[in-house]
Amino acid sequence: MSYLFENFRTxxxxxxYLWLLFLFVFFGSLIIRHLFYKNKAxxxxxxxxxxxxxxxxxxFLFGTRGIKIGTDTWNYHFFYFLRGIRLSSxxxxxxxxxxxxxxxxxxxxxLPFKNFTVFILTVSIIFxxxxxxxxxxxxxxxxxxxxxxxxxxxxxxxxxxxxxxNTIRNGLAIPFVLFGIYYMDLKNYKKxxxxxxxxxxxxxxxxxxxxxxxGAHFGEKIKLKYFILLYLFGIGLAMVGFxxxxxxxxxxxxxxxxxxxxxxxxxDYRIGFRPDFVLYNSLFLFVFFKLSTLKNKTDLFxxxxxxxxxxxxFFNFGIPFSDRIxxxxxxxxxxxxxxxxxxxxxxxxxxxxxxxxxxxxxxNFFVLPFL
Numbered sequence: 001m002s003y004l005f006e007n008f009r010t011x012x013x014x015x016x017y018l019w020l021l022f023l024f025v026f027f028g029s030l031i032i033r034h035l036f037y038k039n040k041a042x043x044x045x046x047x048x049x050x051x052x053x054x055x056x057x058x059x060f061l062f063g064t065r066g067i068k069i070g071t072d073t074w075n076y077h078f079f080y081f082l083r084g085i086r087l088s089s090x091x092x093x094x095x096x097x098x099x100x101x102x103x104x105x106x107x108x109x110x111l112p113f114k115n116f117t118v119f120i121l122t123v124s125i126i127f128x129x130x131x132x133x134x135x136x137x138x139x140x141x142x143x144x145x146x147x148x149x150x151x152x153x154x155x156x157x158x159x160x161x162x163x164x165x166n167t168i169r170n171g172l173a174i175p176f177v178l179f180g181i182y183y184m185d186l187k188n189y190k191k192x193x194x195x196x197x198x199x200x201x202x203x204x205x206x207x208x209x210x211x212x213x214x215g216a217h218f219g220e221k222i223k224l225k226y227f228i229l230l231y232l233f234g235i236g237l238a239m240v241g242f243x244x245x246x247x248x249x250x251x252x253x254x255x256x257x258x259x260x261x262x263x264x265x266x267x268d269y270r271i272g273f274r275p276d277f278v279l280y281n282s283l284f285l286f287v288f289f290k291l292s293t294l295k296n297k298t299d300l301f302x303x304x305x306x307x308x309x310x311x312x313x314f315f316n317f318g319i320p321f322s323d324r325i326x327x328x329x330x331x332x333x334x335x336x337x338x339x340x341x342x343x344x345x346x347x348x349x350x351x352x353x354x355x356x357x358x359x360x361x362x363x364n365f366f367v368l369p370f371l
Contacts (some may be wrong), residue, residue: 010165013069017061018365024054025152025361028181029354032146036350044142051148055132058155060166062128063121070165077116084111102201103169129173138182138335143244145338146350149160149357153334156361158368159327167324173202174331177209181335184213185301209328212308216301227307231285234311239273243318274317277326280368281310284333291340298339306332335361 008016010130035043067077084093089265090108098103105128110119131154139145154160163171183192196213201205219227285306292299310330316322337356342349 033354047142063124072166084116154356158364169203172208173199211213215308216304231307238314243315288336
């Protein structure tokens with residue numbers, strides 16, 4: 001079977017993605033910023049339309065990739081696709097594979113076509129359309145911040161590309177986690193429960209952000225200074241080697257992700273205390289303390305969530321690919337930028353959101369890689 005871009009490597013694909021993202025971040029943001037202060041009605045339409053164009057382009061880019069783009073793409077092709085298409089009935093997928101339920105549902109509907117592009121295109125559509133719907137909802141359809149800028153900020157995270165090509169199931173859970181955060185903050189518990197359940201069914205590690213959301217929710221009346229002390233205490237424990245890999249009973253949970261806590265083989269991934277990740281998260285925590293009035297309930301909820309998610313991330317430094325856990329803290333960064341800047345700067349917020357988007361993109365792709 002032949003694929004579009006089948007002769008491309010992951011590095012080639014990343015270059016294409018970065019150029020595409022660069023064009024939208026710098027030129028799209030300038031267009032939106034200009035229209036916001038000139039014609040509000042035109043701004044609302046253009047903000048939506050440019051975002052739709054970007055989403056369509058990345059769906060095409062990632063949904064038509066060859067099997068060599070991303071380790072998981074190759075693995076999923078051989079472990080799931082080639083084995084799944086040999087089953088006599090699609091219903092056997094639910095008993096033959098032992099993976100996350102929502103992923104099995106996707107295979108149920110796509111594997112009968114016996115075309116791997118249909119499979120990865122479906123995954124890309126679900127991920128990016130769900131993220132689009134979340135961003136539109138969170139920004140109140142561009143009336144409370146730019147939907148385009150928020151999506152571009154999410155796309156500027158250095159794990160966004162990975163979610164599209166490598167940590168696919170983990171990525172599928174992210175938009176639904178974000179919906180869960182949004183509705184929990186609004187105290188719409190029914191919708192929060194539904195979206196968080198979907199997130200968990202996409203990938204079992206969604207239990208981590210669920211725990212963080214509950215911690216932030218039930219810690220609503222606890223003063224922020226105690227969360228800062230908890231954050232510093234968590235860093236201290238991580239420095240002396242404490243982590244979830246030291247808690248033996250977690251191995252009895254049986255899940256693949258729990259078993260990975262006790263990995264003792266060889267890996268090129270850097271294991272152990274990661275001051276680079278601690279400084280990265282601490283930098284943004286400091287920025288949000290400066291941007292926020294620390295009186296707005298949503299600000300406080302998101303900051304507390306970020307602290308909880310960061311601590312759990314730090315406690316996973318002892319396992320390979322701990323950045324897959326770190327993503328649950330990093331997903332709060334675009335939310336916090338949008339929330340705190342809107343509250344602090346009012347009519348000037350779009351100017352500062354533009355700077356934040358450009359700065360976040362530059363930091364992740366043109367500063368950190370060279371440090």
